[in-house]
Each structure stands twice: as C-alpha cells, then as structure tokens.
Amino acid sequence: MKIAKYIFLLVLLFVITSSILIITKDGSYTVVKSKLIKVPKNTVFNYLAENKNWDVINPWKNTLEKGSLIKQKAFNKDSIAQIILLNTDNEIKTTLKLADSLNYTKISWITKGKMSFKEKFLGIINRGQKNNLADNFEIGLSNLNKILTTEINTFNIKIDGFVNRDTIFYIQKPATCKLEQLPNNIKIILPKLQKLLFVTKRKTNGQPFIIYHSKDTVANTITFSVAIPTKEKVQISAGSDIYSGQNNPFQAVKATLTGNYNHKKEAVAKIFAYMNENKLEQSPKYKEVDIILKNTTTDKSASKWVTEILIPVRPIKPIVKKKPKVIVDSTAVEEEPIME
Incomplete structure (x- = not known):
C-alpha cells in the first residue's frame, strides 16, 4: 500500500509540475517553411495569386482535416496574405513570401498563432497544431514545386x-x-x-x-x-x-x-x-x-x-545582279586586211 501511495504521489507531483510548466509557458508560436523552386518569381507569384490553383497545392485535400482557402490578397508581386479555414471552426492567417535567389525563387510559407493549454501539452510531444501546420506547409510547398517544374516547364x-x-x-x-x-x-x-x-x-x-x-x-x-x-x-x-x-x-x-x-x-x-x-x-x-x-x-x-x-x-525577292556595261571606243579605226 505504501509503495502504491508513493507512486500515486509521484504521479500527482509530476502532473502538477507539468501543468505549472505548461501554464507558464509562452503559447506564442511561429511556423516558417521554405523551399527553392527553379522557376522565375513572376511565374510563381502569378500561379499562387490565382485562387483556382489552391486545390493543386492544398496540403489538406487528402487528409481528414480539411483546409479551405477563404480569402487571399496579393501585395507588390512578392507576398500573398491568406485566410485558411481548417475543418469548419479554425481560421488561420498565413503569408506566402517570394524572393529571387540566383536562378531560383525562394518561397516561404509563414503563420503565427497562440497555443491553448492542450496545444502546449501536445507540443511537448511534437504534436498539435504548430507541428501539423509545419508538416502541411512542407507538403504544400512540395506540391507547388512539382506542379511548377513539371506542368509549366513541359511543352512541345x-x-x-x-x-x-x-x-x-x-x-x-x-x-x-x-x-x-x-x-x-x-x-x-x-x-x-x-x-x-x-x-x-x-x-x-x-x-x-x-x-x-x-x-x-x-x-x-x-x-x-x-x-x-x-x-x-x-x-x-x-x-x-x-x-x-x-x-x-x-x-x-x-x-x-x-x-x-x-x-x-x-x-x-x-x-x-x-x-x-x-x-x-x-x-x-x-x-x-x-x-x-x-x-x-x-x-x-x-x-x-x-x-x-x-x-x-x-x-524573299531574289537579288538581280546587273551585268557590267561594256563601253565601245567609237574612235577606234578598224584596219583593213592587206592584200598580197
């Protein structure tokens, strides 16, 4: 009984300590995922700015958690602000930033948020929304890279x-x-x-x-x-x-x-x-x-x-070369043949 009591007290102490740590932990987070794509920046920007292309790069389309693009706005040919609805009750704000990088375009998908107590706890074991967003951003950027480097660069x-x-x-x-x-x-x-x-x-x-x-x-x-x-x-x-x-x-x-x-x-x-x-x-x-x-x-x-x-x-009109004009010396006297 004493051993069970000590185990119970240790578990209780662990739970209380963990809870205090989670409560006092800053819940703010930033997720940034980047990828280099060998496509001109203007091409990448114009593709992303088209709302209808969202389905192509949407990393949530084949998952249980559905992601819908509610709104997006383009700025200065180098950034796009988005509002994405996850399932039916969770709106997140993200930004896509583009920059030239030698012969590549560097694209970064960024979001910021605040974790709940549950999210803080799941974060300790590498779970929760922050980690899910990081994984899905990676998938989305890979989808974009694939579509741009194959679809756009394939021609006959x-x-x-x-x-x-x-x-x-x-x-x-x-x-x-x-x-x-x-x-x-x-x-x-x-x-x-x-x-x-x-x-x-x-x-x-x-x-x-x-x-x-x-x-x-x-x-x-x-x-x-x-x-x-x-x-x-x-x-x-x-x-x-x-x-x-x-x-x-x-x-x-x-x-x-x-x-x-x-x-x-x-x-x-x-x-x-x-x-x-x-x-x-x-x-x-x-x-x-x-x-x-x-x-x-x-x-x-x-x-x-x-x-x-x-x-x-x-x-093409053929070039007609003019024949050189022959000038005859009219002063020359023709000699008559000599009769023998």
Missing part, C-alpha cells in the same frame, strides 16, 4: 509550315501589358467579348485569337488585341472599348505550341529558322496572330494549353 513545339489565312471578321479589345501578364489579360478580356456576342446574338466563326500591334523591348511590354472571329461584321456602338475589325487574306508560317505560353519565344525562334531555310521573310503588311485553342480559361493544367502561332511572310 510543332512547325506546321506554310499556311493561308482567309478573310476574317472579328470583334476585338486592345490592351497593353507585360508579356508574362498576357494569359491573365486573356482570361479577363475574353469573357467580355463572349458576353457581347451573346447579347447581340452574333455567331462566332472559329477560335479566339490575339493580334500583336507593337512591342516595347525597353519596357518589356506588348500592345495587342484579344479577338473573336464572327460570321459577319459586327457594328459596335460609339464610345465602346470593344471594336470591330477585318483582316484580308495573307500567307504565314504556323507553329503549334502545346504548353505554357511562356515558351512562345522558343516557338518563334523555330518559325524564323524555318523561314530562313525556305527563303521567306516576315511581311510588314500584316500582324502576327496567335490562335487560342486551349488556355487558362479552359484548362487548369498549363501543359495542356494549345496555341497556334502565325507569322505573316512573303517570298
């Missing part, structure tokens, strides 16, 4: 060769932006054009396309129009930021890019190589056109985007 380019482009009527909305912002602008502008056609009961005549008007290499910006082809010319009311247009037939070299739009420069390089081989040069009379078969509005997976790139061309 096919040179389709010389093609003819027929007369096309279309409606268009012009815009100017950085090249990397083009997919997001397409996503914003395209529904506006589709709505106008729906309201006016006009029929489309093919896939949407982009017309390139000019490029500012110093500012790295492009001026372009997102357009939808129509069966007939559409009359647009004055004052609208949407315009009607028409292009005459032209000839072009076409390439099909399957994958993220960021790889267009590789496709254009192959087109110009094909043009050189076939003695073709870019025509200044017509604009470069990209036909959008699949993009961010139709497929979440960037590796499934399909774009047809058309660069207007004309045959």
